[in-house]
Amino acid sequence: MRRPLLVLLLVLSALVAGCASVPGESSVQVLRKVTEGGTPDLPAGPVDGxxxxxxxxxxxxxxxSTVDRHGAARRFLTxxxxxxxxxxxxxxxxxxxxDTVYPPTSGTDPDLMTVRIRxxxxGTLDSLGAFEPAEAPVEIDVTVRRADGQWRIDRLPGGVLVRLSDFRANYRTVKGYFVDPVRRATVADLRYLPAVPAQxxxxxxxxxxxxxxxxxxxNAAESMVPASARLRTNVTNAPDGTLVVDLTQVGDLDEQRRRLMAAQFVQTLAEINIPRVRLLVDGAPLLAGVQxxxxxxxxxxxxxxxxxADVPALAVSGGRLRRLPSGEPVAGQAGNGAFDIAAAATTADGVRVAAVARDGGRRRLLVGPADGELQAVSLSAGSMSRPTWTPTGGEVWTVLDGDVVARVTVDGTGVVRTGQVSVSELTELGPLTDLRLSRDGLRVAAVVGGGLFTGAVVRGPEGDVAVRNVRTLRPTDLGGVVGVDWRADESLIVVSTRADRPVSLVSxxxxxxQLVPSSNLTPPLRGVSAASSRPFLVADQGGIWSFDGGELDSWRQVLGAAPDGIPLYPG
Known part of the structure; x- marks a missing residue:
């Protein structure tokens, strides 16, 4: 019996040697399972043999592991x-x-082999700590050499390959803050920094x-920190624990720029739990009288x-704008049946509404007080997406016929003017069916040809507006997207026609x-809305549903018998 057993062992050994491919966990996670702060056990080095x-x-x-210039990984090298x-x-x-596999090779040296990482x-991380999504196959060859009976990597290209789970465990998410040059206000910029050493x-x-x-x-955001600025001394901690940042070569700054510059440093450093900052310029406080x-x-x-918190969630159903969860129509023409409303959006304060009304086989846009008379805008199209407002409530966007983004400005007296947004970077990829401005007004999330995309809002000196820096997010995992909204400045909630992941959260x-549990929902879904510290809202075949991530991990119906319902939070 020894001979058959020996043959079996040899066959198994050959299979293992030919391809080392061990299935890992999925890169898509369930919302309730996600935890932060865990550090995986990384090998100290290769085991003999x-x-x-x-x-x-x-x-x-x-x-x-980034410790000691990837010291744990260097133990595998000659x-x-x-x-x-x-x-x-x-x-x-x-x-x-x-996978790690042996590629076809003609090498004859038994102590020198090529291994392909497949x-x-x-995506990739740049030197600024910014992640760039870029899904693609990867094949990288490294050379291994046997010396003193042990294999070690002898030749490899520059750069680091990191599994997604290891990246999340070893890098810390940090929002850097920069400035909207038009509104002169701070906006978050998502980055990743090595978590250790913490100091x-x-x-x-x-x-x-x-x-x-x-x-x-x-070109959408800028920094109030002059390009010439340098650290005068190393960043240090004062005896009382205050972080000291002393800059030099900043030039002449007016008071507004100094205040915004201070906000950039304070808000960014608060992301890493630094409560007090002593921000100096050539040894003196950046803000006079404030140490x-x-x-x-x-x-x-x-x-x-x-x-x-006092501005209610709403929904469009039965041609009217309604309050949630009561389903009662709102006051004014948006809710009294004067128009056949197909979609709507209110400003963040709930004072002003933009509504898409059905008019025969066409759509037209209306704007006005949420509880008053609506004014027709000189826009008409065969299809018109749900509107989206800028944070200040002075501008509303909507997509016409899948390829034109109309921009309607509304001044304090209610006078409206129409214009367009240049979105060629989006429309050249396919039909544009949903578009949402972020709550800082500097970004958009868009559904194009069933895929999810983001871009930056770039405003030119002559008042022109364009969406630039377009990126596709998770095309493999997020096909069939039908709706998107901003959960926060750094995350989006997405609904799709996919039965295996109807609702997802994506950075x-x-x-x-991350997958959001879909218990109680009846796909396909049609719409979604989100706001910070508010439950998610989605529309399925029966009505509007709410999910707040509670212990039951299930959706709760807030408006039934509404097969055409579309939820919306202000904004």
């Missing part, structure tokens, strides 16, 4: 490779499952501010406008994707 395929796999696992490896050249985030790229986080955050906005906000700054000291500088840069 490790074969080349497992050696390279262990190297990728260990590359998630001394020469360790000296030459440029780990700072790039960072590629991989999906969980990847997987799927989720290096303040310096890294300051460096991030000195280098400016990420490519996603290029230590807190978030309260720069209150009122944020561009984000959330609807007040605004596409790095993370």
């Amino acid at each position: 490790t074969n080349p395929l497992d050696l390279v796999r262990g190297f990728v696992y260990a590359s998630g 001394p020469a490779a360790g000296e030459g490896w440029d780990d700072a050249a790039s960072l590629t985030v991989l999906a969980e499952q990847f 997987g799927d790229r989720v 290096a986080l303040p310096s890294r955050a300051v460096d991030m501010l000195l280098t400016g906005p990420s490519p996603a906000l290029r 230590d700054l807190t978030v309260d000291a720069v209150a009122g500088t944020s561009a984000t406008v959330q609807p007040g 605004s840069d596409g790095l993370t994707l």
Whole structure:
């Protein structure tokens, strides 16, 4: 019996040696299962006797740790490779499952082999800590050498490959704050910084501010920190625990710019739990008479406008705008049946409404007081998307016939003017069916050809407006998208026709994707709305449903018998 057993073992060994592919966890997670702060157990180094395929796999696992210039990963390299490896050249985030295989080769040296890393790229991280979504297959070859009976990586390209789970465990999400040049208010810019050593986080955050906005906000946001600014001394902690940031070469700054610059530093450093900042210029306080700054000291500088707790959620159903959860029509022409309302949006304060009305086989846009008479805008189309307001309530956008974005400005007296937004970067990708302005007004989320896209709102000196820096988010996981809304400045909620993931949360840069439980819902879904600290609202085949992430993890119907219902929060 020994001979058959020996043959079986040899066959199994050959299969393992030919391809080391161990299924990992999915990159899509269930909302209620997500936890933060966990650190995976990374190997201290290769185990003696490790074969080349497992050696390279262990190297990728260990590359998630940034400590000591990826010191854990360097243990898998020969001394020469360790000296030459440029780990700072790039960072590629991989999906969980990847293979290590032997490619076809004509090499004859038994102590020198090539191993190919084969997987799927989720995206890359740039030197500013900004994630760039870019799904694509990845194949990278490394050379391994056997010396003293042990295999080690002897030659490899520059840069680091990190699994998504290891990236999330070893990098900290930090919002850097920059400035909307039109409104002169701060906006968040999503970044990722190595979590350890923790004492290096303040310096890294300051460096991030000195280098400016990420490519996603290029030409849309700016920094009040002059390009010439430098640190006069290292970032340090005062004896009382206050973080001291002393700058130089800032030039002449007016009071507004100084205040916005202070807000950038204070709000960004608050992201890493620094409550007080002593912001100096050549040793003197940036803000005259204010030595230590807190978030309260720069209150009122944020561009984000959330609807007040007293502003109700609404829904369009049966041709009328209705309150939730009562279903009662609102006062005024939006709710009294004067028009056949198909979609609507109110300003963040709930005072003004924009409504899409059905008029035969056409659609037209109406604007006016939420509880009063509506004024027809000189816009008509075969299809018109649900409107979306800027944070100040002075401008509303809607998509006409899937390829034109109309921009309607409304002044304080109610006078309206129409214009267009340049969205060629979106429409060249397919029909545009849903468009939502973020609550800071500097970004859009869009549904184009059933895919999810984001872009930045760039306003020119002559009043022209365009959507630029367009990015596609998770095209593999988010097909069949029918609606999107901003949960917060850094995250989106998405509904799709996919039965396996009808509702998802995705970060605004596409790095993370989480499934929202869909219990009680009847797909396909038609619409979605969200606001900070408010339950999610979606529309299915029977009505409007609400989900607040409670212990039951199920949706609760808030408006029934509404097969055409579309929910909306103000904004």
